[in-house]
Amino acid sequence: MxxxxxxxxxxxxxxxxxxxxxxxxxxxLNHIYQKTSPGIKGKMISLATETxxxxxxxxxxxxxGEIRGFKARFHLYTVPGxxxxxxxxxxxxxxxxxxxxxxxxxKDRAEANQESMKNLVENLEEQGYSLGRxxxxxxxNKRDLPDVLPVEQLSKMLNTSGAPEFxxxxxxxxxxxxxxxxxxxxxxQELRKGAK
Amino acid sequence: MHSHxxxxxxxxxxxxxxxxxxxxxxxxxxVFLVDTNGQVxxxxxxxxxxxxxxxxxxTAGNIAATSGMAKLMNEKEFTQIFHEGEKAxxxxxxxxxxxxxxxxxxxxxxxxxxxxxxxxxxxxIVNLLQTAKDKAHENxxxxxxxxxxxxxxxxxxxxxx
Numbered sequence: 001m002x003x004x005x006x007x008x009x010x011x012x013x014x015x016x017x018x019x020x021x022x023x024x025x026x027x028x029l030n031h032i033y034q035k036t037s038p039g040i041k042g043k044m045i046s047l048a049t050e051t052x053x054x055x056x057x058x059x060x061x062x063x064x065g066e067i068r069g070f071k072a073r074f075h076l077y078t079v080p081g082x083x084x085x086x087x088x089x090x091x092x093x094x095x096x097x098x099x100x101x102x103x104x105x106x107k108d109r110a111e112a113n114q115e116s117m118k119n120l121v122e123n124l125e126e127q128g129y130s131l132g133r134x135x136x137x138x139x140x141n142k143r144d145l146p147d148v149l150p151v152e153q154l155s156k157m158l159n160t161s162g163a164p165e166f167x168x169x170x171x172x173x174x175x176x177x178x179x180x181x182x183x184x185x186x187x188x189q190e191l192r193k194g195a196k
Numbered sequence: 197m198h199s200h201x202x203x204x205x206x207x208x209x210x211x212x213x214x215x216x217x218x219x220x221x222x223x224x225x226x227v228f229l230v231d232t233n234g235q236v237x238x239x240x241x242x243x244x245x246x247x248x249x250x251x252x253x254x255t256a257g258n259i260a261a262t263s264g265m266a267k268l269m270n271e272k273e274f275t276q277i278f279h280e281g282e283k284a285x286x287x288x289x290x291x292x293x294x295x296x297x298x299x300x301x302x303x304x305x306x307x308x309x310x311x312x313x314x315x316x317x318x319x320x321i322v323n324l325l326q327t328a329k330d331k332a333h334e335n336x337x338x339x340x341x342x343x344x345x346x347x348x349x350x351x352x353x354x355x356x357x
Contacts, residue, residue, distance in 0.1 A: 002200045003235040007208035011342075012235050042249050047257075056257060061249045064353045068345055072353055075234065075253065091260035095233030181354050188350045191342045194200055 001095045002191060010071045013187050014095055018120050019102035020112035021081035024141040027170035028102060029060050029078055040064065054080040057092050074184055090123050098135035098183040103158055105140050105148035117158050131161045135186030138165040139179045207328035214321050215240035222313035223305035228298040230255050255288060259296050278307060289314055293325045
């Protein structure tokens with residue numbers, strides 16, 4: 001649910017990065033944080049364990065600029081990927097405006113991707129959302145590693161709703177901004193649709 | 197349809213004024229009204245040194261986690277949380293209408309006073325918020341400023357990244 005504040009002239013939208021453990025959700029946020037100028041980003045908050053696994057969420061607010069006199073602000077969240085943190089994932093999806101599913105392209109993570117996608121669909125349904133009706137993008141990450149599945153195969157396994165999809169190597173930034181832009185555009189287009 | 201919450205200027209000012217009164221009555225430093233999704237609805241007092249966006253997001257996360265704990269204990273909700281620091285303290289209360297009231301105070305006030313004043317202000321703030329939500333709902337169809345945005349407007353947002 002985007003929040004439009006006439007007093008501060010802001011549109012606030014929430015984007016959630018979803019995906020299995022260690023697929024690179026936090027790496028996406030890290031890259032965005034490093035590559036955006038200080039004027040447009042807020043503080044990045046990472047609630048992680050000592051071993052860098054996301055415990056609750058990572059959070060990065062971005063102010064992309066003005067649209068029709070309103071500041072467009074995007075709040076980026078990641079969810080913890082590990083299976084047993086489902087309660088945290090449900091909480092973070094609350095009020096979401098768009099979802100980026102980060103898949104780990106490695107062959108031995110195929111099952112983890114599918115399980116996480118199933119979990120996303122279930123958790124969205126619990127809140128009355130469905131993937132086909134929500135701004136949604138898939139990112140096939142870790143394309144630089146050996147032993148990865150072809151994109152076509154990943155697409156067949158995961159992209160049942162025909163959503164836009166991107167190849168990425170989040171650790172060096174490849175594909176990170178195109179993925180974010182794509183979902184942000186979809187959210188703004190939804191705002192326009194909602195206005196008509 | 198994708199839903200939005202629109203807070204108009206008049207309602208925004210009334211909510212802010214109610215929060216300002218709470219700052220004064222509770223002798224607090226800052227009062228925030230946050231929604232359960234982590235958006236700042238109103239700020240009162242001197243919040244110039246605070247990262248309000250992050251604080252709002254973490255407050256909502258905190259309340260969501262506390263609410264999860266309540267469910268596990270078969271409680272409906274834990275409606276109040278208190279964090280005690282060396283210099284500043286936080287009093288967080290869950291309000292109806294999916295809102296959270298955060299009061300920051302120091303030794304010039306006390307937990308008892310804050311709790312008392314929060315209880316008194318809460319109903320007024322909830323009523324104002326409900327009015328704002330009702331108005332937003334009524335105007336959902338026709339008052340959006342974004343019907344006219346073009347693909348170029350959207351594209352220009354990303355020109356610098």
